[in-house]
Amino acid sequence: MPDGQRVLGGRYLLKDKVGNGGMASVYRAQDQVLDRTVAVKIMLPQYAGDATFAARFKQEAQAAAGLQSPYIVGVYDWGKDGDTYYIVMEYLRGTDLKSGVRSHGALDPKKVAQIGSQICGALSVAHKHEIIHRDIKPQNIMVLPDGNIKVMDFGIARAKNSHLTQDNNVLGTAHYVSPEQTRGQDLGATSDIYSLGVVMYECATGRVPFDGDDAISVALKQVNELPIPPSQVNPGVDPALERIILKCMEKDPANRFQTADELRQVLNAYAAGRAVDVAEPTRVIAAPMGVGGAETRVMSDATQAMVRPAGTAGPGSTAAGPRVAASASSRGQNSYDEPKKGNGAKIAAIVIGAIVVIAAAVFFASNLFGGSGEMVIVPNVIDYTQEEAEDALENAGFNVEYGKAVNDDEVEEGRVVDQTPDGNKEAPEGSTVTLTLSKGPVPVKETEVPNITGKTADEAEALLTAANLKGQAHEESNEAEAGTVFKQGKNTGEVVEEGTVIEYWVSTGPDTxxxxxxxxxxxxxxxxxxxxxxxxxxxxxxxxxxxxxxxxxxxxxxxxxxxxxxxxxxxQGPEPVAKVNAPNFVNDSASHAKPQLESLGFKVVVNGPADGIIVSQSASGSLDKGTTITLTTQARTDANTED
Incomplete structure (x- = not known):
């Protein structure tokens, strides 16, 4: 039976294929019980035929169906039809994140943070249900027409990885797997956070951090190599977002963000323009020959903060230090490789040079800030009024200056929304603390809802975007032409805040x-x-x-x-035959009798002269209509004529 006529589980009528994946094909279908459009994912035969996969598929599909989040594609049902396993999911309009990055290239840093935050929202719900996704990648993230995202395939990756084949499926998608997943170790929430870091890296730069000729070579790079800092691939990536991404991608799970909620708070703060306190990522360099043998040493956060990639060096830094750091990163150097012979003296010189630069910078900073140089704790004045903040800082021995005020939905106008250096950290007495004051929430702008009824979905989205509104599309069968809007959630001309989500319903055509x-x-x-x-x-x-x-x-x-x-x-069966009275026309002329009998519905046969005198008639009286009557005639005589 063609797919377009196939019904799974006696309920889901397959309409058309909308996508293919490594383990399934996806169809748009009609739920004939609830009368709604759904997406049905049908597993490929090589998975359906594996007993281990089947058992784990059932367990994981049931678990995924219990996850409820605006950022998770809803799983409605699952089942087996013959030899086919299938999952019934929420049907969405949109495109996957991988296709979006391919089409548009690197995304705006704030958009990267927004996407990352929403993925964290999905992961947070799953992790609280003790479900690790295991396959976070752009192909599993659907971007909706309103710009929000939904994460797909929760729990399915674990079932997939139970089916070990010779094509390295056990590795998952090598470009996004964590080092511990590559090693086959037990996975926790931090494994999904590593994969999310790779996704944000790709969104921010337009490319994956590690690539190779095959899955094995890429997976080995995930274990052994440090990523090139995103800002060296795309100079538009600022240091704060770079630190967030690279912290997610730390090789040691203990050095990453430990929960999705923790990462989400940092991403939300970054997207809102607030300062984020994320340490510089760990940098591992090989020890020079003769200095501690072949062990590795980790440069401290403070040291690393002084050695930034080329082009970002601050005042007072030398050119040599940054060039060295950029060169090592750009080569994709294996952080666990021992240095080549003959390079020990060079590396030692570089390390000593870096120490001299750091010492000079500290000396310069001490004299620049003035005062005694004694380190004191900076008061935390976030949410203080301007007067309260100045009093607290001046009483602690600091000078105060102000940066540009910003809008903030959570901090009242005139109060401190950010400070540099951060509160509760040490700084030289007499140095300057820079405060940022809140201008309060962004003023609300209003707009009128346009008339989108009768428009196509693309036309409706364009009209809503022009009015600074967001659209949320639904599909339903309707008398309206397929593909056109037949209902909108807000009336035409209604005044709403800009950014309001306007629901609308697109016809799939009348059901038949x-x-x-x-x-x-x-x-x-x-x-x-x-x-x-x-x-x-x-x-x-x-x-x-x-x-x-x-x-x-x-x-x-x-x-x-x-x-x-x-x-x-x-x-009613055959029509009954009617009875008709046939007169006796003996001694009458045949030319007179024949038309009379035929008008009554009889068939008449004249046996003799057609105008002769009837001497006999085969039947008369009550007869079935259509009966044949034979009239026997003889020629007229003179006596007959006289009569």
């Missing part, structure tokens, strides 16, 4: 029902065949070929709308 063949069925059989979605009326007629009580004909046939009335004609 195929009228079954009723010819020859009894009345009871015809009623049963029509079911409860079609109406019917009955009439009757004679038929010489259809038995009495059976259907002669019906209309309309073919595909009709639900509720259509089918007009059915039942047979």
């Amino acid at each position: 029902i195929d009228v079954p063949n009723l010819t020859g069925k009894t009345k009871e059989q015809a009623i049963e065949a029509l079911g409860d979605k079609l109406s019917y009326t009955f009439s009757s007629d004679y038929s010489a070929t259809v038995p009495a009580g059976s259907v002669i004909s019906y209309e309309p046939g073919g595909s009709v709308k639900p509720g259509t009335t089918i007009k059915i004609v039942l047979s």
Whole structure:
């Protein structure tokens, strides 16, 4: 049976294929019980035939169906039909994040943070249910028309990885797996956070951090190599976002963000323009020969903060230090490789040079800030009024200056929304603390809802975007032309805040029902065949070929709308023959009798002269209509003529 006519589980009518993946094909389908459009993912035969996969698939699909989040694609149902396993999911309009990055290239840093925050929202719900996704990648993230995202395939990756094949499926998608997943170790929440870091890296730069000729080589790079800092691939990536991404991608899970909620708070702060306190990522360099053998040493956060990639060096830094750091990163150097022989003296010189630069910088900072140089704790003045903040800082021995005020939805106008250096950290007494004051929430702007009824979905989105509104599309069957909007959630001309989500409903066209063949069925059989979605009326007629009580004909046939009335004609059997009185025309002329008898419905045969006198008549009286009557005649005589 063609896919377009196939019904899974006696309920889900497959319409058309909308996508293919490494383990399944996805179809748009109609849930015939709840009368709604759904997406049905049908597992490929090599998975369906594996007993281990089947058992884990059942367990994981049930768990995924229990996850409820605005950022998770809803799983409605799952089952097995014959040899086919399938999952029924929420049907969405949109595109996957991988396709979006391919089309548009690197995304705006704030958009990267927004996407990352929403993925964290999905992961937070799953992790609290003790479900690790295991396959976070852009292909599993759907971008909706309103710009929000939904994460797909929760729990399915674990079932997939139970099916070990020779094509490295056990590795998952190598470009996004964590080092511990590559090693086959137990996975926790931090494994998904590593994969999310890779996704944000790709969104921010337009490319994955590690690539290779095959899955094995890419996976080994995940374990052994440090990523090139995103800002060296795309200079538009600022240091704060870079630190967030690289902290997610730390090789040691203990050095990453430990929970999705923790990462989400940092991303939300970054997206809102607030300062984020994320340490510089760990940098591992090989020890020079003769200095501690072949062990590795980790440069401290403070040291690393002084050695930034080329082009970002601050005042007072030398060119040599940054160039060295950039060069090592750009080569993709294996952080665990031992240095080549003969390079020990060079590396030692570089390390000593870096120490001299750091010492000089500290000395310069001490003299620049003035004062005694004694380190004191900076008061935390976030949410203080301007006057309260100045009093607290000046009493602690600090000077105060102000940066540009910013809008903030959470901090009241005139209060401190950010400070540098941060509160509760040490700084030289007499140094300057820079404060940022809140201008309060961004002023609310209002706009009118446009008329999008009758428009296509693309036209509706364009009109809503022009009005600074967001659209949320739903699909339903309707009398309106397929693909056009037939209803909108807010009335045309209604005044709403800019950014408001306007729901609208797009027609998939009217649903139709195929009228079954009723010819020859009894009345009871015809009623049963029509079911409860079609109406019917009955009439009757004679038929010489259809038995009495059976259907002669019906209309309309073919595909009709639900509720259509089918007009059915039942047979009364053959039409009964009528009795007619045939007069006796003996002694009358045949030319007179023949037309009289024929007008009464009889067939007349004249045996003799056509204008002769009738001497005998084969039948008369009450006869069946259509009976043949023979008239025997003889020629007229003179006596007959006189009569």
